[in-house]
Amino acid sequence: MAHGPKPGFTRWLYTTNHKDIGSMYLWFSFAMFLLGGCMALVIRAELFQPGLQIVQPGFFNQMTTMHGLIMVFGAVMPAFVGLANWMVPMMIGAPDMALPRMNNWSFWILPFAFAMLVSTLFMEGGAPDFGWTFYAPLSTEYAPPSVTFFIFAVHIMGASSIMGAINIVATILNMRAPGMTLMKMPLFVWTWLITAYLLIAVMPVLAGVVTMMLMDIHFGTSFFSAAGGGDPVLFQHVFWFFGHPEVYIMILPAFGIVSAIIPTFARKPLFGYSSMVYATASIAFLSFIVWAHHMFTVGMPIAGELFFMYATMLIAVPTGVKVFNWVTTMFRGSMTFETPMLFSIAFVILFTIGGFSGLMLAIAPADFQYHDTYFVVAHFHYVLVPGAIFSITAGVYYWLPKWTGNMYNESMGKVHFWLAFVGLNVTFFPMHFVGLAGMPRRIPDYALQFADFNQIASVGAFLFGAAQILFLFNVIRTVRGGKKATDEVWENPEGLEWSVPSPAPYHTFSTPPVVR
Amino acid sequence: MGIKRLFAFLTLATIAPGIFAQQTAQDAEEEVARWGVNMTQGVTEVSRTTYDLHMLIFWICVAIGVVVFGVMFYSMWRHRKSKGYQAAQFHESTLVELAWTIVPTLILIGMAIPATKTLYDIYDTKEADLDIMITGYQWKWKYDYMGSDVSFFSNLSTPQSQINNQQPKAANYLLEVDEPLVVPINKKIRFLITANDVIHAWWVPDLAVKKDAIPGFVNESWTRIEEPGIYRGQCAELCGKDHGFMPIVVKAVPEDEYHSWLNDRAAAAARIKELTNKTFTFDELYARGEEIYKSACVACHQAKGEGIPGTFPAIAGSKIATGPMDAHMSMVVDGSPSNPAMQAFGAQLSEVDLAAVITYQRSAFGNNMGDTVQPIDVLNFKNK
């Protein structure tokens, strides 16, 4: 099977190669990040000052909704799947993914699904405008007609995710090189294995809840309407049963990436490998029993309120174990600060800050004051932007030389990092303040006392966005050429992926390596 | 890029927002609590306990952060390759790992105890002195004083011209209403919260009350306000286009003042009822209708009656507003049979106001029907 890629664009359409598919996922994800980011900039521009300047309230809601949906389903999830496609086979010594044709199918559904989703912006009545959490009955009886297209877009997106996840499970469980026992697997592989299980468990529930919506809207059922004996809150329970594990789907692979990078640049083995594995599994388990912390104000019985509060607080324990392990890995290492390491360190600090605000939100009585304010927006951008996005960025810088055979430009990488770091904090830190001071989320206009911090946040958002242009530029330059990378790329990194040439051959391990 | 230029850029990037902020600080209205960075302590016992709880967790997190980040920065400073530091090779220690599982658990238990207590307090809605029913509508609140005839809607009163930047914004921009909720101080008030269409949430930070208003269900919450004053809040659940424009204003007054207000309100309601039998001229109805339209209909059908294509139909040239009176009355009084967004205003507006707004719609925005409908006709229509 010693052959390279086919020439021409049909290489991409028909490919069954995990590297090709991985690259397509990553490029698609970056495109979606820019699109979702531009929508965020519309939001930030409108919120630069009190009063309506740029968009009308209806359109603002469409921007908020599409921004959330595109970032979550279009940017972060596909990016992680892309990294899994590239790295999992290489890390476990497999020739490719277990089910290569299905792999191609999983990818190609996405551009079509998002084309359908984005096309709703041009439909009569506009795009979905009910938030990325699409609470009924705003998303059912009161929704624009385009909601039907949204529902079916979610359906096929979900099919894509489930197939992708099944593929990853099959690959990891079935394709490991001889000697690669479970407890020898790199943490990125572990975290993805567990993430894949989360996906298989919750994506069908998302499909279920949008199906209920479809039935309520078009076929007269009463799931979410009290008049027929249903309950709008039922929607929220089903949605968040999916939705909370979903947010860990967006962070567990990040843990894996950071756990690969920090030891490399600390020149010291990862501290507490097995506790990392157990912690990941505990987080995944707990993620199924905390969903209603998004619903503290819906009027649950107090027993429910308490249960979900305690369970949510518990997640801090395994997550803490991870943070402590990373810090201890750095402790008494011999550190250098290349771009991937900078992003990883920022990840640890800023994700922890986001985790702390998460813990504050978990305290039910306090959440009565925080809920649906910008404090929540600050929380989740801290775990998502310097969490998910930074880890992806770190991973791309870390593995790019292996993928392309070329070194990226280190000083440009560092500038990218510092601009992004500053921009991000300027954007999202003030949101804590306006949130606590009482600014609700999802509003196009606000009272005067929130003006100053909003202005700062808007400036930061443009700075952060501009920084991403550097990233794009750097990646394209590296793909095109540049200083040749060595096979090891970094100083003595751990893992099978560093044992093959840079760039990695089209089919990495036609015969499996033996792992001792 | 040289390290110097990088630094220059970074400094600029950090300072720039400050400069911007400075500038607006000068021309904005005074009075408003600017640069507020923390949760309000509020004016009830619950709001203060909530605040204390918030600060407690906050400081615990800060303390943990200082330790964790401290260790991290220390090793980033000391254990660097550029300083020639040799890496140690240890990679596990059951004891430490056990310790940092147990200690955080204990800290969490420490947080959970006061949180649980506060929660029980907040959930205790028994033995209230006064019940008020709050109903969320797209996009206004309705208050019913249970056990009395008083019931009214509370709409945003900030004029469109301020929102569209044609006029300077007043101090309480977006946080002002035509009719505030008036309540007595030092009484336990129970709120029964529900909604008519979609989910809203009734939130007043100073009272630390935030509860979702869910169509078809009634949620309970309570407060006991200690100081007279005006407390402002906003709807806290995305409820459609004008979610950002449905504020809440609570006016807390001493008890006797509250009672006289309540009596005045009841009398005013009775006066409106009497008007039902009066015959109005076209001009009277048209003028009154314009006012009603501006407060009750403009959010959807827009100032010039042009509607929002695809979502809300135009009144200008509308087949219904220029067609038979019965169909028009039916649409406004009973709402649309096919689209719940067009609510049944029969239950929301008095007969006089209904007659006025219908008359207005038929002759405004270039609709030139020129006919009138009298309050008594509306009453008869309702009773049919």
Next chain:
Amino acid sequence: MATESSYYVPEQSRLPIFATIGIFLMAFGAATWINGGSSYIFFAGSLAMATVLWFWFAAVIKENMQGLNSDQLKRSYVWGMGWFIFSEVMFFAAFFGALYYIRTFTLPWLGGEGDRGSSNMLWEGFQNTWPLMVTPEQAVSGDAAKVVGPKGIIDPWHLPLINTVLLLASSVTVHIAHVYLKKGNRKGFNGWLTATVALGGAFLFFQIEEYLEAYQHLGLTLESGIYGTTFFMLTGFHGAHVTLGTIMLLIMLLRSVIANHFKPDDHFGFEAATWYWHFVDVVWVGLFIFVYVLGA
């Protein structure tokens, strides 16, 4: 863990991109259709999808015949099918969960019991019963109500009981067929598989019978409040799965009868279909208990 030395990685393939176009047209077409547009796109998509699946499975079968599939690859298929079924379980769990929530929380609250019992003030006169014959709206507005409860419900001890027996029996017959296959007895295999398909068909027949009864005589429809909603959504999705499972088994039968497919030691295509069938069976048992028996 891998011990084999080569894993079959297929060459480039046109199948997935066509499958993408197929599924996209189906989704886009379904949305267009439901929103009042034409149904052609949907049917074109379905046709495309069916065609692609045909060729896709044909390709997999051909590869297997050519001996390209190592045991390891077959294990990948096993994992794939297993977790696919698990995802289906979760899909049903969403609907069972909804039923549970409605019965345990929502209806008692609307009826005035429990923590949110004051909700009853909006629905005066509404009583929490199951099956829910009088919807909250009906309790308030009487005949003017838009959502009206059913007049009657399906008696679990007639058609549903028969269907339970049929479906349980079919799980047994398909297992016997499997045993014959493993023994290399083609005739026995074909015979028992035919019986299974027939049982599946009979189940579907009675299910349709039941729906006709519900719609025509009992006033039990999708629109008859939450009882009809949960009843039809749960049994409906199950019925759709039985249909799919029957088609799968039928194809397996035809492959065996016409093309002599499946070897005693190599027949994962058939085995996957039986797994699916057993899964559908288990869901039915859940339905019979929670929807029919405990719902009557």
